[in-house]
Amino acid sequence: MKYWRTPLDTQEVLVTRGIVHIIEERCKGCGYCIEYCPKDVLVFSTRFNAKGYHPPEVKRPDDCVNCHYCEIICPDFAIYSVEDPSGPAGVGG
Ligand code: SF4
Numbered sequence: 001m002k003y004w005r006t007p008l009d010t011q012e013v014l015v016t017r018g019i020v021h022i023i024e025e026r027c028k029g030c031g032y033c034i035e036y037c038p039k040d041v042l043v044f045s046t047r048f049n050a051k052g053y054h055p056p057e058v059k060r061p062d063d064c065v066n067c068h069y070c071e072i073i074c075p076d077f078a079i080y081s082v083e084d085p086s087g088p089a090g091v092g093g
């Protein structure tokens with residue numbers, strides 16, 4: 001994400017990391033989570049679930065910021081994120 005100005009505390013903000021969990025059998029392959037993830041973490045997998053859809057998979061695990069947006073937007077409650085217990089990755093994202 002680009003800011004129109006740099007926040008003054010950029011060097012002090014610790015960015016949370018998330019771990020994404022996908023319940024593949026619930027997924028209907030709508031792609032909302034992939035399309036709207038602000039960090040472009042997800043892609044469609046090549047696997048089929050029992051319904052015949054391609055569920056998402058995590059392409060860039062280190063980029064997930066645990067914003068829960070995928071979780072909120074999924075119509076089928078098939079994806080969620082939890083905070084990485086190893087803690088924030090560093091300052092400034
Ligand atoms: S929690 Fe946020 S950053 Fe992580 S995969 Fe979901 S939408 Fe993307």
Ligand code: SF4
Nearest residue numbers: 027028030031033074
């Ligand atoms: S938003 Fe939910 S149902 Fe749609 S592709 Fe993602 S996990 Fe599957």
